[in-house]
Amino acid sequence: MKRHFALGVLLFFGFSFPLHSEGFDAARHKMVEEVLADTGATSSYSGIPALSPSVIKAMGKVERHRFVPTALSALAYLNRPLPIGHGQTISQPFVVALMTDLMKIKAGDRVLEIGTGSGYQAAILAEIAGAVYSIEIIEPLGKEADTRLKTLGYRNVQTRVGDGYYGWSEAAPFDAIIVTAAASHVPPPLLKQLKPGGRMVIPLGTQFMTQYLMLVEKKQDGSVTNRQILPVAFVPLTGEH
Numbered sequence: 001m002k003r004h005f006a007l008g009v010l011l012f013f014g015f016s017f018p019l020h021s022e023g024f025d026a027a028r029h030k031m032v033e034e035v036l037a038d039t040g041a042t043s044s045y046s047g048i049p050a051l052s053p054s055v056i057k058a059m060g061k062v063e064r065h066r067f068v069p070t071a072l073s074a075l076a077y078l079n080r081p082l083p084i085g086h087g088q089t090i091s092q093p094f095v096v097a098l099m100t101d102l103m104k105i106k107a108g109d110r111v112l113e114i115g116t117g118s119g120y121q122a123a124i125l126a127e128i129a130g131a132v133y134s135i136e137i138i139e140p141l142g143k144e145a146d147t148r149l150k151t152l153g154y155r156n157v158q159t160r161v162g163d164g165y166y167g168w169s170e171a172a173p174f175d176a177i178i179v180t181a182a183a184s185h186v187p188p189p190l191l192k193q194l195k196p197g198g199r200m201v202i203p204l205g206t207q208f209m210t211q212y213l214m215l216v217e218k219k220q221d222g223s224v225t226n227r228q229i230l231p232v233a234f235v236p237l238t239g240e241h
C-alpha cells in the first residue's frame with residue numbers, strides 16, 4: 001500500500017518535473033552508485049562481492065530513460081522496476097546488473113535472452129557480448145523493443161516474437177542464457193541450447209510465492225549444477241508448455 005502511494009507521488013512529480021540530458025546523466029550515475037551499494041549489501045548470499053568492470057561500464061552507459069514510457073522518463077533512474085505496458089515491467093537496475101554479472105559474459109560471446117520487454121537488458125548484454133538474441137512473447141512489446149534497439153544503433157542484437165521456452169535453436173549453442181520471467185522449472189530446450197561450460201540465470205518459482213534467482217551451470221562433461229542466489233519477484237514466464 002505504502003509502495004503504491006510512493007509510486008503515485010513519484011509519478012506525479014515525474015510528470016511535473018521532466019529531466020533533461022544532464023539531469024539524466026547525473027541520475028544514471030546515482031543509480032549506478034545504488035546498484036553497487038546493493039551488490040555489496042547482498043554479497044554474503046549472492047556470492048558476488050563486486051560487479052565486474054564491464055557490467056558497471058554498461059550500466060553507466062545505457063540510457064534507461066530511452067526504454068521506459070515517456071511519461072515515466074523522470075523515474076527511469078530509480079533503482080526499481082517500472083511498468084512498460086501490457087502488464088509487464090522493466091526490471092530493477094540492481095537485478096539487471098546482478099543477473100548480467102552472474103552470466104560472466106566475455107567479448108565475442110553469444111547470448112540468449114528470454115523476455116525482451118523494453119529491450120533494456122538486451123542493450124546491457126549487447127554492450128558486453130558479441131551477439132545477443134532476444135525473444136519476447138507479447139508481439140507489440142517485441143516489435144517496439146526491436147525498433148528501439150535498432151534506433152539506438154545496437155547492430156549485434158536480433159529479436160524475435162515467440163515463446164522463449166523453446167529457445168532459438170537456429171542460433172544455438174549459447175555461451176550464456178538469461179530468462180527475465182519466472183519459470184516453474186528450467187526449460188529443457190534452453191538447457192540443451194547452452195554450451196558446455198555455459199551459464200544460465202533464471203528466476204524459478206510462481207508469481208505469488210517465493211521465487212529464487214538461480215544460477216544453472218552446464219559443466220564441460222554435460223553435468224548440470226544449480227545455485228540459489230537471491231529471493232526475487234518477476235512476472236511469470238507465460239506460454240503453453
Ligand code: SAM
Nearest residue numbers: 090115117118120121136137164180237238239
Ligand atoms: N528484460 C526486460 C527488459 O529489460 O525490459 C524485462 C522483462 S519483463 C520482467 C519479462 C518479459 O518476459 C515480459 O516482457 C514478458 O512478456 C516476457 N515473457 C513472459 N513469458 C515469455 C515467454 N514464454 N517467452 C518470451 N517472453 C516471455
